[in-house]
Amino acid sequence: MARAVWSGVLTFGLVTVPVQLFSATDSHTIHFHQLQRGTADRVRNKRVNERTGDEVPLEEIVKGYETGDGEYVIVEPEELDDIAPGRSRSIDVSGFVELKDVRPVFFDKTYYLGPKGEEYGKVYTLLHDTLAKADKAGIATFVTRNHEYLVALKAEAGILTLHTLHWADEVRDPRKEIDALPGRHKTNDRELRMARQLIDTLSMDWKPEEWHDTFQEKVAALLKAKQEGQEVEKSAPPPKSTNVVDLMEALQASVEHARSPKASSDKATASGGSKKGRSKPSSGKKRTPSKQATKRPDLQDLTKAELYRHATDADIQGRSSMNRDELINALSRGHAPHKARAA
Template structure:
């Protein structure tokens, strides 16, 4: 059972519910120790007094604000004392239409639960009301010495708290990005072709189809180095499409996405359409050599071409597969 990261009271109107916040997500990050090159010696960070060079214990450290002329010292408990109520209460100031909250404001998610079975009915009532009204409660509260702006919303029969960025934390993209288009619109033909490509590549959102491939590759690298083996290098990034080639690139992309045949067919490779995938094979027996040939043929394709085949074959989890994993999965699928 997970331990709450914060406990307090949820308040809206004259209603108050004792609640607890729980972390909603985990991280895949693989953690490394820092070592001195050529040795197994750990590198550690220490709190050092810059004047004396001596280490300082954590309990001896206070916060200091630099005014330019002197430091104003603040004890940790003084920060809690200035907001005693706000560090224990999530007070909803109002309810907004959830669709009006721009996704850029959302930061981290916490699950919110009632602190005691006797509060379950009130908790359930608020969850159901928010679900049916498609609204979110906006509130502020203090946790770990920091004030948060949050949105409380219904989520799969429970309440979730999403921390929000403050409005002045959102950067203006027109000031941050130098090469945004300033004037003019795309031509009707290019826009139509772009719509066709988007429609041709439309998929259903299945989050379980995606996985953290990078972390898997890092783990594989560690295992390979431990065994004295080498790991295949990743494919280089695709070249940028120039403005002159844009229309042709769009047209070719649409044709490839819509085509029921493998892209390798144009080079003389025998292919099988998606329509034939579920049919019985011809009388000619399949041999181990034919499967090997098929695998080699697939491995000669680019990752984009393999992904297209996997999409047409309905292979789940394809978005997180490497080039070789796609080729192997397609080979097995065709042999079944």
């Protein structure tokens, strides 16, 4: 059973319900110690006076705010404690806003909020159901660990959740932060239609349990391989950017690949389902392919989209970053498909 990180009361209007706060997420990051190369000696961080090089005891350290030209305003730890807001014993909802009006960029950390006892279940359930039907979020401020937080109270799948929010002045303006942010570019109907086809073809149900941290898995595999004296294959380089000239060709190839039987089969296998009518029952007789069917196509006669499709069937690594000539060379090195597809 998880331990509550805070307990107090939740109030909205004249209604009060005792609640407890629990962390909603947990990190599975693999942590490392720092060692000196060639040894098993741990490397420790020390507080060192950068002028003298001497280590400074913790009790002799004060905080300094730099005002410029090497000048500092010195603040003692006790002075910060004197002005710090007291730890909240209540979460007072100031009002309720439309949930859609709170942009995702404002959300920071999530907590579960549970009633402190079964006798408070009805009030808790009433607030949850009302928020869920109204599609609204309660906004409040909350103080803990000498920090004041702006929070949003939401109803999610039978439980109340509390989300810490960034303050408005903490959210950066992308137009000021990104120098290369483009203006509005004109797109034609054909490009929009093809891009929409790709999105529709790749649409799927949101099942978060099917997604996992592949990097942490590779880190764990790296550690295991090094323990066993083996080597781990490096990741493929990232694909090259799609230029404007190849945009429609890349979209067309993407749609055709997503609609291919292999991609559909992989998708059906991943979801545990199958497609009806995909193949006919076998008659028990083996069919010998004709010479025409087994004749390799002339790669030079194929479009880039057709080459990319063949490279996908051949599972050629790095194909998404290859140009037409590179695809031809890769397919020519013993990877050319045995059966030509219709364009």
